[in-house]
Amino acid sequence: MKTASITMIIGSAFLLGLFVFPLWSITLEAPQYPSGIGMYINLDGLEGHEKHDIQNIDGLNHYIGMRKLPKQDEMWEFSVFPKVIGGMAILGILIGLLGLFKKVSYKWFLGWLVLMTVLGVMGIFDFNAWMTDYGTNLDPKAIMKMTDEDGNPLSYKPPLFGSRDILNFTAHSYPAIGAVLMGIGMFLTFIAYIIGLKKAN
């Protein structure tokens, strides 16, 4: 149980990496932007790859009528996400400590992981819903109004995961270090559960 609990503590602590490293990264590439232009999605707000990238993405987006990218205080997620992640990390560490002192069983590890997974999926849904709204809810006075083959307004929603061509840009959307650390952490809590299970048997 000792190894399992320590693994659980370490695994949950990996979530704290999100307070230092970004969760996601979206990069836009076009001939005029040889070194790309892009943003990181941090737990508590958006940040340009370079100092003025957010402003420059907004500048590009205004041609097609997209709203400005939200500031920290313009999206509830940016104040709630840090609390959820911080809370889950503390909870996971606590469960791990309790496991160490044999106060709770290894099954709690799995419980934590299930809760974390549910929250993660909810987060992804929320993120996707925001991107859909951001990419399709356009200013009716937009300078350029593009339509698809069926005559419907074009969606400028960046991909949730992967790459997509949007007009002259190719958008790449991939997890950043913070999300990778979170994934490793969650996998470790699963390992913790497995170790606990094996020891118990």
Add this chain to the structure above:
Amino acid sequence: MKTIQKLLLGLGAGLLLIGCGNNSKSDSGAMASSNAEKVYVAPGEHDEFYAFLSGGYSGNLTVYGLPSGRMFKEIPVFSQFPTNGYGYSEESKAMLNTSFGFVPWGDSHHPDISQTNGKLDGRWVFINENNTPRIARISLETFETEEIIEIPNSAGNHASSYVTENTEYVVAGTRFAVPNPQKDMPIDEMKGEFKGPLTFIKVDQEHGHMEIDFQINMPGFNYDLSHPGRDKSHGWFFFTSYNTEEAHSMQEVNASQNDKDFIAAVNWMKIKEYVENGGGTEVAGTYAHNIYDESTMMATTEMKEGVTSVDPREVPGAVYYMPVPKSPHGIDVNPTGEYIIGNGKLSTQLSVYSFAKMQEAIKNKDFDGDAYGIPILKYESVLEGVVDSGGLGPLHTEFDGKGFGYTSFFISSEVVKWKVGTWEVVDRQPSFYSVGHLTIPGGNSREPFGKYMFSMNKITKDRYLPTGPELEHSAQLYDISGDKMELLLDFPTHGEPHYAAAIPADLIKSKSKKYYDLEDNNHKYAAKSESATRVERKGNEVHVYATTVRSHFSPDNIEGVKVGDKVYFHITNLEQDFDVPHGFAMIGANTSEILIMPGQTKTIIWEPKREGVWPFYCTDFCSALHQEMQGYVRVSAKNSDTKLRWSLDDEWKE
């Protein structure tokens, strides 16, 4: 039968010969294509070196890439530049102020890159102005002119703007001897009365700011070119002079009578100490000192008065003359600092002086009389050797750091490579035509980069498609990495490059600024957001605080301007991205456009003369909506009561 065989044989041999001919042809083709490859910089790739070519009578400095010979930029320095508003905008006008008032033009000559320990350090490039003596300093981060200092009591600042090996000083000379102080006197009484001050300008190591430290009031010969000592000769400065005859008319003939003129060897270290210890006298001399402040984006002029003048005869051991064959031009020092090369413009020879021998001759007082009290070192005592090339009219020498010197010959139109130490000529190549100066990156420093050399030629003639009687000057790039020089490329230049300074691109390209941060914009009239834009009237002055962002001005409609007003358009470019300038032009403005870099504020004045509704627009194709980037100013009669108001998208404010 036999005859037929013979015939066939003969034909076969003929074919063979033809074959050989073809082979040799394709050889030369392969050679030419390898030269093409040497200068080919593939699309999107970068050149290996930056070259900064003086613009001569354009008054500017042009930036080229080597080996491609492509021009990247023209940096306005001493001349108004309507292309971006330099010398027209309210911010930059002061850069061209002098003690003679606003001078819109200059004659730029010899750029030199700042050095540390005798090596190029890529902080700044300095360049001199010959006509109204000045020296400018250009930042190698912004590639903009940041400072211009006028040189008083001088005329024809040609022996300039060379820097000492830690950029302690940048020097200015006097090519046209003048009365000092200036006075109303008969021209033909010049002999002994005119002077040729040599000016030493201190450079502040942090900001590069220049300050005149002292002027050496030399006899009135014509000081033509100069070069600092390097390494072992650090602390000395060498100047060539012609017209030691002190002719005041028909100098072409009358200044070419003496078989030898002089190189002035100046121990500036000694004079610096002398001045630090209170030596020298304060003399009159009014000069403008113009500084551009990147933070306030404003150039200001400070008129200064008085300089410390040093009589060279009063500082023992500080100044000597060395005889040099007839009317020398360039004076050059090899990377070790041991050899000083006098280029005898009207002779066939280069005279090589030894610094060690010079020291010895000074110690032994090995003099050959004096000129106005300045000791003349005996020619034979200081001469180390002679490069006798058979060429005619040597002008200027640079070094490759591998033991060779390269000298331009104007009259015989060639560049000559010779060996330092043996003084033997090892190669010569024609130049097309009549080369003036030549440049090797770092070729006048302790550490040359001896891969390329380029000549700046004075005569172009038939090298390019003809463009009428007036032609741009031509430069030629040579590969000097092998034993023999190889001509690689002709490339046209802008103005008349008298000299160039070149530097490996890696030393500066990463420092090149991409845009100005709006946060650091401390311009008095900046509008840092659209909400800060406004129009204010002060008497007949109207100040428009406007912004640009792709793709509109704010405000773009202005009413209440009247005939006779003086309208100041203060335009701030809100963009914060690389290479997104906006331009501004107003119909009928008697100035120029302004080109505003991201984060920058620039101001141009418009004085409306007629009632009406007058458009302005963006001159730099900034975006897909560039054509729409325009606006209107309503101009009413002088005594009308049209209200001052402005708008963007019909949201009127007043």
